[in-house]
Amino acid sequence: MMFKNWLFFSVFFFAAAEIQAAESPAYSPEWLALGHYRPQGNGQYESTIDSDNFFLAPDGKENPENELKATIALFAGQDEKRCFFPGRYLYLKKHKLTSADFPKCKEYEQFQKDLQPAGVTLLFTDAYMNNPSSLFGHTLLRIDTARKGTQLLAHGANYGAFTAGQENSVLFAVLGLTGGYYGGFTVKPYYDVINTYNNIENRDIWELNLDFTPEELDLFVAHLWEVGQAQSRYYFFTRNCSYMLMETLDAVRPGLHLADDFPVQAIPLDTVKAVYSRPGLVKGINYRPSRQAKIKHRYKQMNTKEKEAYLAAIKNQDWTLSGVDDNAAKADILETAYQYVQYQYVAHELELSDYRQRSFKALLARNKIAENGKMEELKDGKNPLFSHNAMRAVFGAGIRNGEAFQEVSYRPAYHSLTDDNYGFLRGAEINFLNTTFRHYDDSDKTVLQQFDLVGIKSLSPIDAMFKPISYLINADVKREMNPGTEKEGYTFNLKVGGGSTVALNEEIWFYFLGSVYAGYGAILPDNTIGGLGWTAGIFADYGSWRLIAEAEKVLATNHFGDKMRYKAEAVYSLNRSNAIAAEYCYEQNYGKDLDEALVSWRHYF
Template sequence: MSINLKSLSVDCVLTTASQRARLPLAIVGLLLTAQAQAFLPTPQSVVTTGELAPTSQPAVAKSNAAITTAISDANNDSANTDNNNDTTLLQNTEAEQLLTTWRQQVQQNNLAQQTTWRRLLYFVDDKKSLFGKGKTKSLVDNKDFFLSTKGQQDSGAELDAMLVALAQELTTLAANNSSKAQTNNNSVLCRFPARVQWLTDALNIDDSLLQADCPELDNWMATLAPEQLSVMFAQEYLDNPLSAFAHTLLRIDSPTSAADPSQIHHAYALNDTVDGNPDDPFVIYAIKSMTGLYNNKIEIDPYPKKLAKYLQDDERDTWTYQLALTPAEVRQIMSHVWETKNLALPYYFTTDNCASEILRLIDVVRPQKHLLSQLPYAVIPSDVIQLLSDENLLANNNYTPADSTIRQAQLNKAKQSRQQLGYQQTTKEALNNIKSADINPASSMSADGQSLLTRPISVADNNPLDRHPLQLGHIGVGHRGDNSYIDLGLRAGYHDSLDRPAGLPQFFNLEGLATTLRLYDTDEGKSNSKPKSVVLQNFTLIRGRSFNPVNTAKKGKTWGVSVEATRINDGSQQEGTDHLVGSMTYETGKSWAFGAPRTGSSGSVTGEMPPQLCYTFVTGAAQAGRGINKGFRVGAGMNAGCRYQINNQLRVQAELQLPYWYHGDSNQPDVRGYYWQPITTLGLQYDIDKKQALRLNASYDWQDRVDANDDIQLSYRRYF
């Protein structure tokens, strides 16, 4: 419905001064009588289902006619006293149709169940969430977020309460006879600007009637000056387990920083994060973050402050993707942020996190996209970037190298010159000075932290848009000892050292929720032959390794951890068979990168490390299972290996494991309580394309007390 008072400006010129003075009173009377309708019981028909129907033009015309009639009556009754005129206006039956007409539009267009309205209230009709899917009420459990006492359960009741409050405040604005009247910061115009804007569009209300003075909201908006939004992606970072899957936040650009992205001091960062207790032990912190026992927290900080954390403290490259949103959509998103920024909602590390919040905000202004419902239950930041690209919501991107990446580029250039001009040209001390963050404070940010600098460095091959899909299924055929088998495997994520490396940090290695089932053929000639049945070969909860080569500009450590159930060969007993055990392993060591670093397309230097990697670990492990000697074993030893990047499609990795296992003392002469169990492994992968690969795995167990020493397998891997 359009309440178009702008068209009255011509009529006002033709009236007398006395008539002009009576015009605000006419509007006041109109809205006051409509206000009386607001206290009627909410019609049950307001709560409807279905899609948004076309706006009812006759209803709009009728409402506009009511306003015109009221104003005409006011002008014609200029000889009456003010009190008599007020009484006449309050009894005007046409004016009483205002709120009734709004309610009719809500019913006819099913606005109470319209997708955007329900998203503004945190109803989760189409969200794939283990904890939110199927709920029929809002996720917000805060009475201050609703005007109706039934608002959390009933979006129709909350919509009607908004109409009542809006009619009351329009009355106040009209009574002040001002284009921008003073209002209370607790008014609906100030508390819920996104809801009001949506109602304004849905009901065709004239924007000029809603120009309220909201000091807190106006100051907040003036400070942020939102003109453009971008998604900032900070790459995966294993040295902080809570950042292992990368991180995303929104960059809020003002007109100045939108015109010149290097002027970051004119931008702000909107970050959705966990409001956890830093004093909690890490295990407790992680459990609470994953199960919703912590709340989320919306942080809005100067953008340079957040960017410095990733580039300088964590040494993580970032990618910034401008969102293809209109300025009006940007303002509506920020209005919704204003409404929700202080809500205490449960934080779920895998489902309701920094990445899902970005999709939820975009869904408010692009309801037809249904972005959240397109992702699986686990929401991964790089998946969000890929989805936004697939939906044509990314306008452009910008790469910002971390401080260590810039130092690595300088190191690569120095080594290149050293090889070309002779060793005496660059000393070892000079190379170490380049690697040192204290001596060489190279950065993408200016010294005052207020702007971005242009560095002569090629873009790294870690754009998340280039990575393979994170889920994996494989089928393999193999031979172990005298038995043939078929392997069937599934991995929820993420990436191991032989997977296609594009789109991820170098040498990244993190796997989670992976399982492999094995179907053995029967060897009738062996007494301990495997039956034709499926056995669980492996279930990995988490397995990862962080490589920070000591001869590069990276400053972190090299370490690894795994928690899994796996089949192992028990070497304590004569002709021991394999058994399923629970296993926990921790590794710490050093790694080295070697070879010629990749160059850019124009031959310019990159900040990537050399492509080849060698490493050595000191390891400790504990395993338990009913089938092994005494039900447990603990071990310590060393692992050493190398990974070689043959070309962009082919990689090979070899490793030697030297664990020394202890089961406890045994009185049986043929059972050993402790022993070495060397194992060599070899893996080779060829990438067919971004989503397909072939892998060859081979291993040999050098322990003489196992029923099968060798295992070789060829598998087809499909990423999805």
């Protein structure tokens, strides 16, 4: 009876709250989205925005209703603060909550005049393996321009942390994860965005044109202005660059509910997929390849003679292009060579004086040719939108030294070399918090087998033009057995390595990495271990199936760590979300060898 009453009461209560929510303009989806109010689970709301100047009511951060009243009062008066809130003004006007005109605001008018908005585009930039904060790619918005010319004159609107140049310090990692920085919007010309990503960091850019009505576009610009005055605590995984864009797009079209999809982590690519999944939101996709991708694509189109002439120019400064007669081909070679010289300068492979000299050689030679080049530009890439999802669950069964086991593992993010590579940066692996549990049959025990804190691998082949370093960073907790005592226990392991990758062809790569090892655990002799070693491997990627086979030798401070390990992993993708894998590992260790085979099903979601 009591329970029934309670049930009746709560149904009644929530229904009443619903009615209030639907009727009150203070709890309308539009107002809540404009104030970046997020439900707190107890019927209360709190805004993601942290700066005081974003709120007019003293309790405005937690009280949408008082904030609306204060906003109505603001526009009834003459306060200069009205100029901060053009987005809210549009809301009041639409719902007839004010009859006042929007004031003359010189700076806001200049903002609109400079932007000359014509539309909104969501930009996704590829992973950048040389900076820990860019491993997952990045997203920003572009306010398309109606200016004559091209969209180079549009503006990028970037939400980022104000880190005061500490990006490469430990402090950055700590503060970035714990909300020690403030984040906010900045705006810069799109040509600057392109220079940064395409030309300096060599990252592809994907442009998703959003289908906004003229009213929505007005509201977007107005809201960008008001949210651009404000700041929020920045959290690298949750309240990050990509997440704030979701709330900002929701403010323009609350029915999108984009922010709802990201209660915990907001991986840039996932947010782009969420945007793409909303009906009627994306009207077109455009690809802007990186400078490096463009150079590679052009090089591929050259015939043998042209390649020789091209390499003679960029390597030996022989700009005669002997052996090539066709003027169009010459033009193409010189334009490619020029781009390569620009690449080298950015990569610090050239001094400024050499760079200028070579640039001008290419320019003057190109200028002498009347004809246009004929090469095709790179128009399409493997769209990251259609890549596998970042979360992965693995269900497997295997045999370890004759003992059968079953295992389950879960990885929240992001991509392994043997996962379907479509839409990912080829050769780049980033695994976060991969956790594996195992049940062993004979001993009938279930154990945490392995916990990968972070695993990063970057294999990047060297060729005639590019000489990138391949590297790996691993931090994990593993269940291991001390062969001396036959005791099992957990060890914490750190491994850092660097080396080179060579491509036999498009599909097959060889790599060699030298590594240093450090371990800590109660089962280890003296609790600690240090080591040096090398890994030689082959990585084959034929799209739907991938293979990695490697040999690893470790020389350690004690016998426990001295190992020779052979590993092979073959994976076949049934579709973008499912794959089957077979793994084999053989480890020679202190007279006690380990022999393990595993077959598994991988599911991406």
